[in-house]
Structures are given as structure tokens and as C-alpha cells.
Amino acid sequence: MRTVPSIIHLDMDAFFAAVEQAAKPSLRGKPVIVGGLGGRGVVSTASYEARRFGVHSAMPMAQARRLCPNAAFLSGRFDAYRQNSEIVMGLLRERSPLIEPLSLDEAFVDLEAGPYGPALAAAGPGEGAQLVLAVAEDLRADIVERTGLTASVGAAGSKLMAKIGSEQAKPDGLVLVEIGSERAVLSPMPVRALPGIGPATEQALRRAGLTTVADLAEAGEAELVQLLGRAHGTGVYLMATAQDDRPVVADRDAKSVSVEDTFEVDLADRERILHEIDQLAARCVRRLRATGRSGRTVVLKVRRFDFSTLTRSETLRAPTDDPGVIAETARRLAAQVDTTGGVRLLGVGVAQLADFTQEDLFAQAAQAARAEAGAEAAEAAEAVGEPAAAEEGAAEPEAPELRRWSPGQDVVHEELGAGWVQGSGVGRVTVRFETPESGPGRIRTFPIDDPLLRPSGALPLRPQV
Template identity: 45%
Template sequence: MGEFDAGLQKLCGESNVNFFFHCLSSSSFHSPTARKTNTATTPMPKAPVPAPITRPIAFGTSHAPSHCRSTRVKPISAPASPATNTEPNAIARAKTEGSAERGRCSFTRHILEASTLPKHVTTSVCSMSNSVAAKHKTILHVDMDMFFVAVELRRNPELVGKPVVVGGDGARGVVAAASYEARRFGVFSAMPSVRAKRLCPHAVFLPGDHDLYSQVSHEVFEVFRTITPLVEGLSLDEAFLDVTGALRLFGDGVATGHEVRRRVKQATNLACSVGVAPNKFLAKLASVEAKPKASRDGVKPGHGVFEVKPNHELEFLHPLPVESLWGVGPVTLEKLAALSIKTVGDLARFDERVLVNVLGGALGRHLHELAHARDDREVEPDRDAKSIGHEETFSKDIKDLETAHDQVVRLADAVAARCRQSGVGARTISLKVKFADFKLITRSVSVESPVSTAQAMVHLLEPLLAQIDLSAGVRLLGVSARNLSEPELQMSLFDDAAGEGTANDLDAVWSTTTRAIDDIREKFGDSAIKPVSSLGKKRKPGSSKWGPSDI
């Protein structure tokens, strides 16, 4: 008998403790709906039940029977819905499980408060129940393996097994993705293409195809949603999945991860790696462990699925280098090194107050939480994008206003098109300028109502660009739209297509014409209609961009 059980018996008597554990382990108390039914039809037993003590999961034991584990709670009186008549609905299931868990803890508290236990013991037990219940989420982080390269290999199978790099191949180009064969030579994402060529001169460089990658990404995410509707996209090739409510369909987290991999491979012929953990932070780290590893000696296959098991979080986390934590960049790493902090375990040994003094309040508390494997963020399905943007690094520096203006028009046209595709407008438009010496400046302007046409955005960007001295040479320009919301229906103040007045006036005037332009581009391609400044011009070879095919 454990110390906790002995303490309960000493305080309450053995019969009361047996009755208490019996009630907790009974599945009839696992659902609020069932609880109401039972109290209405079945009287509460007046005598202790002399059944063997069954330890509930609320007390942290890993040996609890499956019907007591929060990931296995089976609500018994949940009414059937049309959605569950043919196939289980994961959202309803997840909500039911959450309700069952809350109901069980509520009942735990009710029994304890009605007992003769001291109040501080009652509070402690309920706190333990809440703490353990919170650890029973199962989160997957799914990361596609070398996604851009893999898509290219799918349509160019003759390149399989060769070092392949996706990205600009000019003096200003940047590596967007590299095959594992290229990574053997030290090539990695975000590396200047010039350096990548020096490291791997025999690599095949491909310019990339954002439209194709977006299309394939959509196919991949549709597969994710066949597992669970709780999918939070992080980028085109990675997402968090909360599969807590789907475990009854597929098994445990590892089995579910393998099912994700199987379905993605079957639907797209692409490979992915899956991290399984009780929270998002650890799942992200776990997916890194699941991936193939490239070295000079060759490419070592990955696990495919890697799990950080509940109650083993720190065992996995603490040996990792401290830069594995979100928020640890070069500056923070230098500060931590001054404290002789090299691993996450080193960091965890420091009091939070010390970290706050050294790193500041927000970052210090954030890293202290992560170092103890604490991350209570929920998976946010269909999270709205916070911004939409495009930028381009040019093969040669731009020094004159006219050329810069032409590029800004093209970028604004691309951003506006994506806003309309997403059904949103922007209240804030920003201009990003990076000079030849890598100095970076950003200028923004906001309007009262959201805009979604290139004409309105250019109207806002022109004054910002005119105020910037370009004589030092511009290597990169970017346009982004923020504060996104559904566009408002506006009445034009002007009848002429020139669209005089404010940006919102321009947006109203051009909205109908823009819809027609979108229809033409959808039928005949992005290059069917271009801004006047783009006619007869093509993106110079060697430049690096991230946007539609006509930029």
C-alpha cells in the first residue's frame, strides 16, 4: 500500500477509502450525462463496497485500467448525433472526453469535500487529478521530408538519388530546400546559393514552383483532416494535429503517427516524419528525431515516428542543447553561455528569477517553462493567417526610384491576389527594404477599411517608397498585408476608373474589374494579365523570390 493510500485510511478509515476508490474507478461516473442518470435511478450505496481497490489515474499510477485513463474514457450516455451514425466525429468525441474528464475531477472533489479529510488534503488530491488529466493530450507534429525537393522529384523521377537544391542559383539566390544527398555536403535551407554551389558543385539547382507546392500542400492537409479535424498548419509542409479524440480509431499516438504516414504516402507519394508527445513543443522536437539524418557517410533512415512518452519528458528534453528551445537565438545563446548553460538540463537548474534578470521577464519565464517541458498551448485549427506577403531578392542592386516602383507594383499585385484568394482585405500595408549592406528598414501605413486590390495597395505604398533614399542600392523589396479581415462592401465615390480619392475609394472602384482579372488569370494563367509596369519584363535569372509564377 502506498503512503498516500495509508494516509487516507488513517484519516478516513479503510471502509471509506475503499468506497472512495470504488466510486472513482466506476465508469458510471465518467460522464456528466451518465452521472445525472445514475443519481436519478440508482441510490447511492449506504455501505462500503468490499471490492478490491482499483487505483484511478487521478493518482498518477501508470497501472490504472484502460477505462480509467483519461485518453480512454468511454462516455456511456452520450446521445448519438447524425454525424456519428456513419463515422465517429472526432470533434464531438474530443469535447465529450473533455467533459468526461472535467466531470470525473468534479466528482473527485465532491467526494473528498464530503469526507472527513482535512481541506489541504482535499485540495491537493483535486490538484493532482487536474495535473495528470492535463498531461493526457496526444499531439502530433507532422513535418514533410524535404518537401519542395520531394515534390520536384515526384515530377522528375530521374533526379532521385542526386543532390538537388530548390532556390535561386544566382549571386543573390538562397536555398529554399535541399535533398538529403545535397545535405551530405553541408548544404541546408537559407544558405546563400553561391556557398551551396561551392560545397556541392554537382548539385542540380531548380528554381522552384510555389503554385505547385501550394497545391500539393493542400492535398497533404486534406489527408491530415481525415485523421482529425484539429489541424493547425505552421507552413506549407508542417502541422500540429491533436489526435487525443482519435486514439480509439487508430490506437495509441505512435500507431496514429504511422497511420498518418501511410495515408500521406498513399495519397501523394511523399514521405513525412511524425513527432508524438503530450504537448506541441515536445512534439516538434520529437519530429526532428524522427527524420532521416544526412552525413558524409550517407543518409541514415529516420524512425519515421518518434514518441516522447508521458512521464519521460525531462529524460528526453534535458540532454538536448539549449538552442533546441524556441526563442534561443544567437544573442540569447551568448547570454546563457555566460552562465555555463549548454543543455536544457543546465537551464532547468536555474531559478526562474535568475533567468528573468538575465533575459528579461517574458523570455526568462518562457524558457523556464519550456525547460521543464511545460507548454499548455492548444492546437488551433483553421488559425487565420496574421499576414500575407511577398518579397524578392534581386540579382543586381536597384538604385533608381522608377525600377523600385515597378517592383513594388508587381509585389503588391501578388499580395492583393492572395488576399482575394483568401477572402480577406488588409488594413495595414507594409514595405520592406533591404540595402546592399544588409541594413533593413520597414515602413507601414494603415487605413480605416480593409483593401484587397493592387491599385489601393500601390496608392498606399508609393508615398512610403518616395521617402526612402535608394542610392545605397536595394537588394531586396517586400510587400506585406496585415490586420486581415473580410472586405467590406463599399460604394464608390467616383464614377471614373482612374479612382481618385483615398485608398478605400480606389479599392471600391477597382473591385469589379479586379474580379474579372482574377477570372481571366484562373482560366489562362497568372501571366495573362499583368500590371503595365511588368509588360515585356521578366524576372532576371539568379534572383530569389517567393511568390506567384508571374513574379
């Protein structure tokens, strides 16, 4: 057991929504909801202003609109979130090389492994706790200075209690759980406060008369195993009695990379389904390459009209990051699934990740064969004076297409400068022109294909001094 509460858990406050508020002065202090904006979209993050109306993550977006109709509903800007995450993780690495990222906005840090380790080892429990508090406060201040965002931090002698501390600290706070006080802190809490206890487990415990963490500890391991099963019951008992010796593990390695889309209208056309699979494969490869990895197993996920979900997978001869190979494999997997009733969701993923590639020549050959067939059809049509049918792999003339603008998207106007899309429809797009360091900006409306308006990268982060 540690003698100093040297493990910290950092959790950014309403991260996606907070990034949007930091970049868009007109949204500060107002409800902001980020997520899928389609009919089947769900909330990814809600600002604290929106949470007062009962909006929370994973809620259907339609319900969020009913609860908080005056909120700003944004589709999200992953690049901006990643930029801010990289800054935060960099600040954590200045405190210790031993960091366990859990997501873009959450991580454990072991301060004993960093530059403060010798001082913590030499300090008594009281002095060590004060040093940890000082380090955590400096960290939170640096995050505000560098990003304009706030974070909640818990510090304790274990990962469990550090996580409990950060939950208690929300929003924008710091809670240190002193060594030896863990049971006293946990006992009065409801059972849902423990990680891994969801609604179903809570109901099973409630039926047995167990509503607080103290009740769980008093019930004992044997009763919890009888109620919840061996693994879950033992795990719950260990948490209820504050027993957690898990180390902070650096660079948690992803086991797979995947993307998926839920469609507002079920897809029934086979060619449209295959087209969406190609698009998903391309997006999956972009994520895969961003991690510098390749993968050997391609996974296709299909949720049909009746909500039945099927997965199919194929393991290649060697790892690849070729979008054509992955798309061709996913197409083969799609042939194994009956989609005649319609498809609600599609997903493409890659597993068995590796650090090198060796292309699948069979998949490449199939891709080449499709392209060759398209070329032959074009030649035959030309020979009889007919236009060639559009085949996948054959070049198609570009048709004029109206731009699509997403709420929250960063744009730049050649005359008016940087701004973001508030909304679009009926051939018009509305833009608010402001930057992170400006006040709330003015609003202008343009034709949806205005030549002076174009998408841009994320609005700049807070200037460095």
C-alpha cells in the same frame, strides 16, 4: 495533464526538395537545392543528399554552390508545393478537425478532438499510446501513397514534446514520448534543442556554463531570468522542465500578407523602383485574394544599398483587395523614402486583414488621373504628328521578347510531351522529358523561343487508385 500522448506534430521531410524529387525521377537520390538562384539568393530547402555536404536552409546560394557544385539547383514551383500540402492537410483532417498548421509542410494535430477521441479517453495509458502509434503510422503510409513523400511524426502529451519527437524522428520516422518520460527525454539534450533558443541565446547560456537542458532545469527560473530577461528566461525554464499546456489552435489566422524581392543589382532609377513596386503589389494581391481576404494597412519595405531597412505604412479608410489601390498607396509610401543611393530589396504587404472590401476612392482617383494624363499626352503628340511618350497607364506596343525559362519549371512540348527545364542560356533551353511515374527521361535542347515548347502547370501528382 494528458494521460495519453494524443498530440502529434507532423513535419514533411525536406519538403520542397522532396516534391521536386518525387516529380522528377532523374533527381531521386541526388542532391537537390531549391531557392533563389540569383547572386543574392538563399537556400529555401536542401534535400538530405545535399545536407551531407553542409548545405542548409537560409544559407546564401553562392555558398551552397561552392559546397555542393554538382547538385540540381531549382527555382521552385509554389503551385506544386501547395498541391501536395493540401493533400497532406486533408489527410490530417481525416484524423481530427483540430489542426494547427504552422506552414505548408508542418502542423500540430489533437487526436482527442477527432474520431479517435472516445477510444483514447476509454483506453489506459499503454493502450492509448499504442492507438496513437497506429494512427500515426497509418497517416505516414497514406502520405507516401498519395504524394510519394515522407513525413516525420512526433507524438506526446504536449506540443513541445511532440515537436521534440518529430525532430528526433527525422527523416521518415516516428517517435512517441510516453507520458511521464518528458524530463528524462529532455535532460541530455543540448540547449539548442529547445524551440526559440538560437545562436545568441546559446552563447549567453554557454558563458554561464549551461550547455544541456538538464543544466537549465537545475539552474532554476531566477537565474535564467537574470541571464535572459523576464519573458525569455521564464519561457526557457518552463520548456526545460517540460511544462507546456498550450492547446492546439485550429486555423491560425494570418495577420498580414506580403511579398518581397532582393535584386541582384541595386536599383537606382526611380521609375524602375516604382515599376517593381507595382509588380510586387500585383503579386501581393494575388496572395491576398487566394485567402479570400482584404486588407486595410499597406506596408512598404525598403532595404537600401547600405543594408539599412526602412518600413512605411498607410492605413486606408476601409479594407481593399484592389491592386491599383494598393500599388498607388505603396507608391505614395515610396515618396517618403530616400532611394538615391540604390535599393537592394523591396517588399509590399497588406495588414489588418478583413473579409470584405470597400474601395479607396482617393487612390482610385489618383490612378485614374495618371491614366488620363497619359491619354492627354498621347492626344497632344498626335496633334503635332509626334509619337506619344510611354506613360504608365497608357497602352504600349508589344515588343518581341525572348522567353525566360527557370530551372525546374514545368513545360510541355507539343510533340514530346511533359518535362521540366534543366537550364537555359545563350538562346537555348534544355529540357528533360519525364513524369513522376516514368523512369529518368531523355534530355533535349531547343531554341529559347521554340514555338512547340510552352510552360505548363505542375507535373501531375501520384495517380489515385
